[in-house]
Amino acid sequence: MPPPSSRPSKSPRPASSYGRLPSEFSQPLGRPLVITRFLSLIALLTCLVSDTAGIDRPRPPRHEFSFVVLGDSQFEGPNAYNRLIDEVVRLFPSFVIQVGDMIQFPADSTVVRAKWKRFKAQIAPLGEIPFYPVPGNHDVLDSSRAPGGEPVYREVWGETYYSFDYRNAHFVVLNTDEGVTSEIVGKQWTWLVKDLREAAGKDHIFVFFHRPIYSLANEEALHAIFVKHKVSAVFYGHHHHLNFHERDGITYLMTTSSTEARNPYGERSGVFHHQLLVTVRNDEASIAVIRANSVLPPDIVSVEDNSDLHNLHRKFFTRMESRFSDLPRDGNRYTVTLSVNNPSGQDLVAFFEWELPNNRWAVEHSRGVRVELPASTRDLSVTFTLTRKYPSAPEAYPSCIARAHYLTHDGDVVETKHRFTILGPATEENP
Structure with missing residues (x-):
């Protein structure tokens, strides 16, 4: 179920109107007093303009929005995830994307449906903030790495790969767990090539999948097509720690688990609860790592x-x-x-x-x-x-x-x- 496109609306150009000068200013030039008054008014207006000319007034951007990227949850720490969702609500982004492993998949499809129901209850506080899922291995694979959970996933969320436009950006969600090997191949690859080609002209292209690109069998082919179509950034999860690198102008960013932070080396190893806030303004984008429990309500102090x-x-x-x-x-x-x-x-x-x-x-x-x-x-x-x-x-x-x-x-x-x-x-x- 690909999300609908959101296209920027063009603001109508403000109409110009010109009023006539009051009648006393349209009298013949033989009235010096009237001319003096007119010149005095012009001088006053000139002073007022001069006094404010140095103020740098903000110019509304053509496109401006933000979105949040969340990492794996798997329901290992529901309280931590619930608090993170509360913080997302305070940030009030345009939408949220979670890069997979939202649940822990067992063999029984009835239990899987119950877990998805519980997960949807967790994200219910988002209200009207749209939530876009990315399939992870724990969402669609069973213990034998067969895609046994995919039918229920499709039943709950729709397609396992899709794309959508929002303002001046194009968003691509991929499935790195279609089969035994972790790679983008077959129909999904054909779809991806066509989708990126059709996204030409967008200021930004953001790509999301679950497994890190360096763990995919066709890493180099993926990177090459991302470079060819000028992808801005690629987000993924899976390994439960923050990792950032840039290659050929593309930002690759792995976000940590939203609920698990067990590495004994702590923050220096990239293991701490957080969310990513991406802000887009015209042809520029900024990514901020926001530590959990740092987005506070205004009434935190009584x-x-x-x-x-x-x-x-x-x-x-x-x-x-x-x-x-x-x-x-x-x-x-x-x-x-x-x-x-x-x-x-x-x-x-x-x-x-x-x-x-x-x-x-x-x-x-x-x-x-x-x-x-x-x-x-x-x-x-x-x-x-x-x-x-x-x-x-x-x-x-x-x-x-x-x-x-x-x-x-x-x-x-x-x-x-x-x-x-x-x-x-x-x-x-x-x-």
Whole structure:
């Protein structure tokens, strides 16, 4: 079931209209006052145009759209895939193409139909965003590599290879799993040659299939025909990691699994959940790799969390520092009183610990102090006694670290951290 073509519509050329000048400007030239007014108006308009002439106003492109490319899912991590679909909805592309292995094919056709039904429920949040499938080996082959799943695939999706036009671009979907060998041959090859020939004149040709081109038996023949017909980019999946290379002006890009990221070497090996966003503007195209969980809704930060966390950052300590010479002193013992606030709307528990440099200080509560801070607490005094071990030694001064755990509106716990600093003397003399 090839998708319908989408052709750009031509905007009507705006009609020009010319009005007549007001009657006072059409009087005989013997009226200097009228001429003066007219010239003044012209001068004013000239100034206005000059003031805005430097503004670089955007020019609407003839063609502009975006589409998303997703990798294998196979229902191994449905939660990860569901989140990715939610992110696609936020990006709101023109359409989505998934490069195969949408399900894990077993032998029983009844089970296969149930899996396709479940998969379609997963992509239902796309709503009116069109979804175009690419057949993968797990979609159409059985365990013996026979195309036992292809009849059900056709029943659910239609043809296993097809093409369509969208705006100024041509899109080609191929099937790399028609038989025992992985290659594009026979009727599909004949169809491909004819289809690419008929796409001449398009600004872009994008090709999609499942297995990487370097694993296909007729790789060189495919690449040659792609070069001949000026293919812009080729997308595929299968190996569950990101891989990019360019050859003869063609971008080849393998996208990772949408749900599986098990490689112990992580991102440097190309293994991380992501989607590809392709943006087309006239005769140019840009491909962006968007990491999963990075497309956020605008309400991710609530008004309450925003206000509370900013106020905690700014107002937790009434004063964030004190001069050492200003501390109350009894011999080598110094009293530090911290004035603490909880400007948030929820009860907090804060933990206070001291950083004691160079083992030259001691504090009576060496393992820290736990303090309850009810919502809207103001100027609560928390007092510590510091002992200076070596009075004559050059000093590094203690500082207090306070930590509190804040519960956000969506259940995340944020640790807030606050520092109170003791400053040295105003002069370099030892106090």
